[in-house]
Amino acid sequence: MRRIRGWLPYVLVLLAAAAGVGALAVRPAPGPAKQPLDYVVVAGAAGLRWDDLDPRLTPTLWAEASKGSVGWLSVRSGHRVTCPADGWLTLGAGNYAAWSTDRVPGQCPPLAPALTEPDNLGANLEQQRGIVQNNQTMPYGAVPGALAESVRCTVAVGPGAAIAAARPFGRVDRYEAELPADAKALLSSCVLSIVDLGTVAGAGEQRRAAVARADALLARVVAGRPDRSLIVVAGVGGTSSTSRLHVAMAEGEGWDGGWLTSAGTGREGYLQLVDLAPTVLTALGRQEPHGLFTGRSATTVPGRPAGLEDAVRGDHDADRRATAQRGVADEFFTALAAADLLLFLAAVPLMVRARRHAGPRGPAAPSRILLGALEVALIAVALAVPAALLADAAPWWRAGRPSLVFAAVTLLLTAVGTVAVRVAPRYPRTLWPIGAVALIGAVVVGADLLTGAQLQLNGVAGYSAAAGGRYAGVGSVGLGVFVTGMLVVAGCLAQYIRKPWRPVVMVLIGGIAVVMVGSPYLGADPAGAIAVTAGVCVAAAVSAGGWLTFPRFAWAAMAGLGVTIGFAVLDLRRPPAEQGSLGRVLTALADGTAGPSLQRAASANGLSLVDSPLTVLAIIGVLMLAFCQFSPWGGLNRLFGLHPALRAAGAGTTVAALIAGPLGGTALTVAGAAAAVAVPVAVLTALRVLDHAADRTRPEGESDGPGGPGIARDVGDTREDQPERASDGEGVTVESRGWRP
Missing domain, CATH: 3.40.720.10 (Alkaline Phosphatase, subunit A)
Known part of the structure; x- marks a missing residue:
């Protein structure tokens, strides 16, 4: 039985790969061909x-x-x-x-x-x-x-x-x-x-x-x-x-x-x-020149309003909306990066004080009011991107001052979401804010994909058709929010079950993400699906406990490679006019014409790296996570030690975001969107763990708590689970029996 449990994560990794191939294999049937004209x-x-x-x-x-x-x-x-x-x-x-x-x-x-x-x-x-x-x-x-x-x-x-x-x-x-x-x-x-x-x-x-x-x-x-x-x-x-x-x-x-x-x-x-x-x-009725055209032949589909006025004006004026979107998007993400930076700078001294308070003798703990205000602000900035996506349902772009109307709608939705997270009965739980924010982001993007990605098209948190990069499915911002939300939700839920079955949760929820991202009817992003598959495989392998060892990385890499090969084989069997981006690249590699494609991808990544405000968000997020991980006051090691499934979710999200961006020609855009959602609530959660460290530490001379010498059980936290031994980041091993996330 123990041997079966040991192989379980690897079997589930293969299942995740199979799910990825299944999602990418199905494509819409082409419409009927028209008779040639003269x-x-x-x-x-x-x-x-x-x-x-x-x-x-x-x-x-x-x-x-x-x-x-x-x-x-x-x-x-x-x-x-x-x-x-x-x-x-x-x-x-x-x-x-x-x-x-x-x-x-x-x-x-x-x-x-x-x-x-x-x-x-x-x-x-x-x-x-x-x-x-x-x-x-x-x-x-x-x-x-x-x-x-x-x-x-x-x-x-x-x-x-x-x-x-x-x-x-x-x-x-x-x-x-x-x-x-x-x-x-x-x-x-x-x-x-x-x-x-x-x-x-x-x-x-x-x-x-x-x-x-x-x-x-x-x-x-x-x-x-x-x-x-x-x-x-x-x-x-x-x-x-x-x-x-x-x-x-x-x-x-x-x-x-x-x-x-x-x-x-x-x-x-x-x-x-x-x-x-x-x-x-x-x-x-003529054949296209081989390898020279990059476009696809146009077709007609029903659904257009009967009157031309209704089709191209008013709420359907795509040009007006796309024009407004591009200017407002730069302002929004620049403001969000500035807000993140200010909040992270404000959080650092509070984390330092909280860590010092973890000892039996130290300075007074940070003010409860100050900590509560910081928590609310961190939740708000983490919900800003999902709120911006929902704000695109309103015709803000038709206003005389579109940026002000968009800001007002986004702030209102952000406030509603923040209040909903804050007043929930489970708010005092350690993992509730990060899980709730992740769930909101995943639900918003997932619902948009199920309804045709209408919010992302020409949306501030989506993509502009005028830019000519993407027109349907999930965009780079939506992909970052969605994969972060799905994997973090999976990590939070996995904390409630026994270790051998945590990979099941990661694969089931991650597999849904792969299918939604890769399906041509939904996300329509095969490169993104490959990246998400790699992230799910890493998360599933790590969620059972321990770190990302070489065998686990090898299994995850094999699963991601399996999805890529599976989709490539299926895509190459289609006619050239029906092939996806991966099939076209592989065809170009085979006939020696892939140089321009690779040069184009490198150029797109370089341009996005320099021009996108999301690059700044990614850099700010990495620096803050580095502080939380490697500084004596960070608390991220303690957080991951107590909640290893959340560590697995973080590893999977990082892998998926760093692969998806370059594959899609958007550099750090996906990582920036993921950081905008995940890093603020990760800082909040780490701060909570540090702030409660003193509650679990007995002064010298007092009796030991039930968790072992010098360790007392957190008040109100119970869970029926086998004890896990986890490092708190300072070489101290902590029994996690009796902990609830």
Whole structure:
């Protein structure tokens, strides 16, 4: 029986690996394929947004959007600011391309490609060869002109269209500076036509005039469209350093209503600029060039409101919400990092005094009122991120001062959560605050995932679609909160059962986390699921007692590797168009084209490390935990000695967070979110353990308590469990019989 118990954690580690593979194996079935069309016309207007459209001022745009399928277009390119030239080049490359690497301080430069017309048919883009060479050295490995090379003939109307239609050596098959009066002959001469509707920039009357010109030109395109054709209208780029969401619509046979979406976004109503090139080829029934496109072909899904006004305005104005989110998110996490730092600095002297008071003779204990106020403040900052996630359910972004409204809603929700934790009858229990805060975080993120991750989309504690990083599932902040919550809750619950069965609790609750993070219907984050699996395996191996030894680490590593291999095998067996991120990376490694992917991941990690306020939160959290772990006054060793399952949860959370960030290209973002939730309540719990140390220490000459020499049982704490011997961090071994977490 003892031998079976000894093997139990390792068996459960394998079960966690199996759960991870099961979660990652299931993917949504692809929708029915559309019949190929004979022609595609792409009409682009850099800067065109949904708030530019009006049924009276832009009748053609409004009519096409009402008849066809619509969505929000993220115009991310190889340039940090997607100016019109970058957008048109990305359209033609089907990959994140950059026209220039020059910094854009405010407004984008005017679109001015160097075009020559050596004959009466086509044109040459003089800069194309140098641009192709420059993009080959960039992280994305884009090949400008890949779309034009995939069809026999391409028509371009206008300078922006010439950039998109130019082949890699610069030749534009057929070029017209302006659309002729009778456009049908021109648009029927090649299977793919690209029309530049102009650039929509500025504000007020200037912008309305540019939109009116684009609408009038589109009316001529619609009048001259060939039979059996698809018209795609897109705001192919931005005009300033502020990222926005732009217009995307497709109208034609099989594209007559609903939302646009793609496997690249996984979210109804959202497309990426890089999705347009594969959409063109799929509509024409052509094969994509191998390894050159990073986007996925667009499809249509039902569920769009009947009226266009209801679909893109009011509560559904995704561009307005995403724009407000990005500014408020930086302010929120910066303020949270400052609050954490101030509270940790305030906690240090109280921990020092509490530790000194642990001896039989020492200074007076810290004030009860001061300790109580600090505990409430630590609970509040730990609940700030879950409260911010819930605050995104309110339309704060529609207010005149969105940051103030968001702050007010978040503070209100934080206060409600703090009061709920504080007034609970179990509040005096040592582990109640950390367990309650973890449970709240896990429930908030889990409920959001079960309802489609609506709170995280364009949410302050989520991700912005305008940034072009993630559009569905769990974000890096949500992942940090969720894995922390699930593992800490598992660690707190495991304290109530006997040691041999603690891994069962860790695996059952951790397995739920793996399934929710990895499922394409919920978290849609295979890299995150692999990281969570590794964390669950470590927590399960350590929860039975002892430290993370090499055999336990080896078993945990094997389980994480097993999940990775299992998912990779399943993913590689799918068609290339249906493969996930891991399958694509492995395919690129096999054919020798993985260099740009690895360079891109390294670049994303470096950028996130420098730019994200969550990096500061992670650093502050690590420093405070180091103080609690290694200083004589920290108390973390004593806490883990008395509650080893909580130590296991901490180890698992650390492993999962440190793996998930780099795998997802977000560096320390996941770790920062985990630290924002876990570290304040960990400090609170350690402070409680230190503060009660004197209650368990007898002065010299008094009789020993039931726990052994010099140790008395904590008043009111009872638990029917086998005694555990744990170190308090100073080499003193303490019997834990009679302790309740």
